[in-house]
């Protein structure tokens with residue numbers, strides 16, 4: 001028994017601590033309220049400024065007569081748009097004919113040129129014919145190149161319009177002028193160089209986007225260039241390749257920002273955005289920001305400077321940082337990839353089908369301890385996020401992790417919806433690009449037929465989670481610890497053991513410390529122990545936009 005005086009002293013110390021804690025909390029709340037009030041005032045100021053800006057942007061900068069097609073038009077230029085109305089001569093009968101006018105937003109215009117009459121083979125000079133505006137038109141999710149010709153043979157008139165338009169286009173600050181391009185020549189059907197030359201380079205040239213190109217020679221080449229090259233002059237990075245190349249460059253960008261900021265513990269948002277020209281076999285990341293696998297759409301999003309913040313994850317094992325990425329799959333997804341990687345000599349679609357069918361045939365659960373911290377879905381801006389993160393970090397220690405353990409066929413953590421033409425609403429339709437959290441989808445042990453039913457529902461994008469063995473959560477961190485009894489076996493061992501009975505009921509003892517395959521953004525990572533995944537809200541900026549559904553292709557026929 002302790003001395004009563006000491007106990008009293010202890011009690012009063014405890015009361016004092018509690019009081020201090022309460023006053024700390026009050027101070028924190030007060031500070032937060034003050035910050036919110038300041039932000040509100042700021043918002044009102046911003047609204048007024050926006051209204052003034054809108055009024056100014058709609059005042060007419062130039063007005064002139066041009067021919068569009070064969071008809072003369074009255075053309076007006078403001079800071080944001082070009083509008084034209086046909087000039088209709090008065091009819092002797094006095095009939096009123098309503099002229100058809102048109103509009104083109106300058107945000108969709110990516111280049112302007114003086115149009116001239118030139119003979120065959122003539123490279124320069126020539127009589128002025130007018131101004132040509134190169135713009136993008138939307139067709140569903142696809143962006144297509146289009147041209148508007150404004151004809152007027154007066155050189156002076158044309159140059160005034162050309163110079164003003166050029167100046168207005170330079171005002172779009174998010175549009176890149178100089179980009180570093182990485183091309184993976186080995187991606188998918190080895191068409192990346194051709195795709196870039198045919199579809200992207202001409203558009204970049206037209207839009208005066210200068211480029212510095214590296215054709216990668218091996219895995220990790222882009223990462224080593226990114227760690228050392230001077231980034232000062234660039235406005236963006238462009239990756240021409242599949243998901244593996246994209247993952248390598250996203251990881252490289254964040255790592256480089258972290259090194260530059262000398263912040264070994266905390267990830268740092270890179271200053272440069274990344275543009276993706278899809279040239280892989282699934283292109284999940286590019287589909288998630290463009291909705292289509294189309295190099296022209298991708299190039300136009302980059303040229304027009306459409307920016308989208310995107311959540312990322314960091315992966316850790318035993319307290320050691322492994323990499324940054326968007327998604328991780330344990331169990332089925334990891335095993336499929338490990339099998340596919342062993343058959344690299346097969347064409348990619350055949351390899352995938354083989355791995356899928358083989359993994360389904362040998363479907364087996366793995367025994368995991370699965371812990372997660374619930375995430376708060378948020379669409380807040382960067383500074384609000386930073387404040388949230390600081391508060392979250394404080395409360396994380398106090399908050400209890402939810403812990404489950406048991407047999408799982410598959411566990412996926414995805415910070416982006418992972419759209420693809422085969423799964424238009426995405427593997428994780430329950431998350432979005434920048435909601436500050438990730439989707440955790442855990443599929444417990446069940447029969448092969450029920451598991452296939454669950455997989456098949458992804459392509460129709462409905463009901464894939466309506467199974468008692470599937471659980472989904474919104475998370476900000478996940479910890480997965482494989483337990484020892486069942487698990488992954490090497491292909492050779494597996495083939496030898498094929499005669500030994502039903503694999504689903506024949507648990508295999510995984511040796512202590514043996515690695516299990518983990519699919520991180522389509523890349524195979526072998527980890528022998530616990531994996532910790534943290535979500536970092538809006539850590540990277542990609543060229544593109546928020547897309548909720550990708551254009552679909554015929555679904556996979558192998559299951």
Ligand SMILES: Nc1ncnc2c1ncn2[C@@H]1O[C@H](COP(=O)(O)OP(=O)(O)OP(=O)(O)O)[C@@H](O)[C@H]1O
Nearest residue numbers: 187188216217218219241242243244245280281282
């Ligand atoms: N010249 C090269 N030779 C071999 N591998 C390379 C080369 N350049 C880059 N790589 C690596 O190839 C890996 C796969 O690249 P990528 O994802 O672009 O192609 P893919 O696997 O065919 O496409 P997908 O992931 O869509 O199936 C990446 O990890 C990248 O680092």
